[in-house]
Amino acid sequence: MNWKQEVESRKEQMIADLKDFLAIESTLDLSTAEVNKPFGKKVDDALQYMLDLGGKDGFHTKNVDGYAGHIEYGTGDELIGVLAHVDVVPAGDGWTSPPFSPEVRTGKLYARGAIDDKGPGMAAYYALKIVKESGLPLSKRVRLILGTDEETNWRCMKHYFSKEDMPSMGFTPDADFPIITAEKGLLDILLTGAIIPTNISDSTWVLEQFEGGQRVNMVPDVAICKLTGEGDVFDLKEKVQDILLQNRIQGYAEEADDHVKICVHGRAYHGSEPEKGLNAVLELAKILATIDLDSAGSAYVEMINRFLTDSFFGEKMGLSQADDVVGKLTVNAGVFQYAKNEESKLQLNIRYPLSGDKNAILSKVDECFQSYGLKIVDVDHKAAHYCEPDHPLVKTLSSVYEEQTGKKAELLAIGGGTYARALNVGVAFGPLFPGKEETAHQKDEFIELDDLFQATALYAQAIYELAK
Ligand SMILES: [Zn+2]
Known part of the structure; x- marks a missing residue:
């Protein structure tokens, strides 16, 4: 499979979908919360946007009481998880272009949520779509799990995993490449x-x-x-x-x-x-x-x-x-x-x-x-979170990263907390490449389009290798 080629042929549509997704101002808003929309109307719109996209492309989708949802592909008992979130932090002031009117300038897509975490969430979605459309056989199920309260209290994941199965392993595209395997308590x-x-x-x-x-x-x-x-x-x-x-x-x-x-x-x-x-x-x-x-x-x-x-x-x-x-x-x-x-x-x-x-x-x-x-x-x-370096999850993601980027997949340990903690066995895998500017939670948040496409290709191969 030429994963980069698969991304290349879908990139116009992917950017169009991502722009629509980014235009939804999905910040926590309890004033519009109601039953099955616990974090407000716009957060729910963003969740529904992704689930609708999945439904339209023929995936099995599920909305779990508005707290989270998933888009699933494949068959088998074992479950692989990919964990992203649709909520964003408030925009704040000082933006060059309006934060919820996504704009591309010099190869960068600017919007609140571009890198945290709607861009990577869309990359993971397209990765799953590429795997599905490639027709390659899988022996496991893969779920793109979409949370709605990552930026505040993670009530989304507490609720979701009280009702749904915990994947045997998984990754979250909500931090840094190559791979974060250890996080402090x-x-x-x-x-x-x-x-x-x-x-x-x-x-x-x-x-x-x-x-x-x-x-x-x-x-x-x-x-x-x-x-x-x-x-x-x-x-x-x-x-x-x-x-x-x-x-x-x-x-x-x-x-x-x-x-x-x-x-x-x-x-x-x-x-x-x-x-x-x-x-x-x-x-x-x-x-x-x-x-x-x-x-x-x-x-x-x-x-x-x-x-x-x-x-x-x-x-x-x-x-x-x-x-x-x-x-x-x-x-x-x-x-x-x-x-x-x-x-x-x-x-x-x-x-x-x-x-x-x-x-x-x-x-x-x-x-x-x-x-x-x-x-x-x-x-x-x-709790502190750790995945052993010789775990098949880490081995697989490392080899995918090294094969596609030609660079060594250093394992990172951090003091902060990534969404991977919501998984029993999980690591953070991208989307920010080493040495790149971190703009999450800041004004003029952006994702470089080339990095977005590269991440999509990495996620597609990773999903395939983990679930084949
Ligand atoms: Zn995030």
Whole structure:
């Protein structure tokens, strides 16, 4: 089979179908949710679009209560899964062309969802179509499974697999080529509580408010606090400016009506590599440690500095651990909210190695923050995910990749989480080729057409080799 030739002869139709699919603004919208459309009308339209396409091409399709659906081909007991999603993150501002009016410019197709994950989903669909139209015999069934809530809570896959069979193995075209075989365990932890004050009786400044960070899986890029008190405002401002300058950090202290505001700018980064960003909140906590604060404020700042500041690998909480496959445990201190005499809130994103013990990590975290008055109130957990390098799935995808691209199929280990975790035995396989610009979730998201076609050819051969 000449897989690239098969893609070549279908590419006009494929781009036309993909443009229609991308034009559907399938962001989560609970205001239009109803029975069998749990994530809103547009998300459902996108799911239905793909299922209709499958039906029109003669595939067996199924909509599982609007949470997910599948397009199936082949016969046999064993099931191979290909997992993509039809939902997209909101467009945001600053686009060169409207995000839901797909446009091709210099070999790139621009639209929200172009690379995450509608382009790859369409590539996987055309791959299945090519396999079907080639007439090559399969001994297994293949399902293109389409989720609808990947960008938010994965409720789609929880529901789908509560009703449908788990494939014996599969891949997801929702990350990077060549093949991601190992992903750290993920813990999103929410702690809340009233801070227990220290014994300090007199203080110059009162910490009225302190906050930073919007998402638990991002390094906070801004932190602010408000101080009131009888101290010398000029001295305070000068002290803050000195520390900022010494550490080459952006920020300022300014006097407002009845308080002094301090603002620190850091550098946002993905929470899987917190050491590569500059956590504005932790930098602000370092500054506040040099200021004479009230009893609750100083306890709060002490807590941050004792367990989180300059401790991106969990050292200060006693969580240091690593393995040879995915590396070290990491801690991203992502969201902080504190206001005097109110409940304070802290969110941590911890990523642990394959050998990590979730319960041991949680009890350590609890132990650390409990003495300051914070308790764990919510945990979102995704277990570490690993597929052995000599598993037939990995062997097959590696040989397909090497045969078509002429490059070595390096196996990747990452701190982030891919859709492959929804499968018992699964890996991420594309669509972003090594060295290519990552535009998922950003303005002017695009997929290079040549890469889209190459991915389609890879998926077609992979599906055939896995299911033959
Ligand atoms: Zn995605």
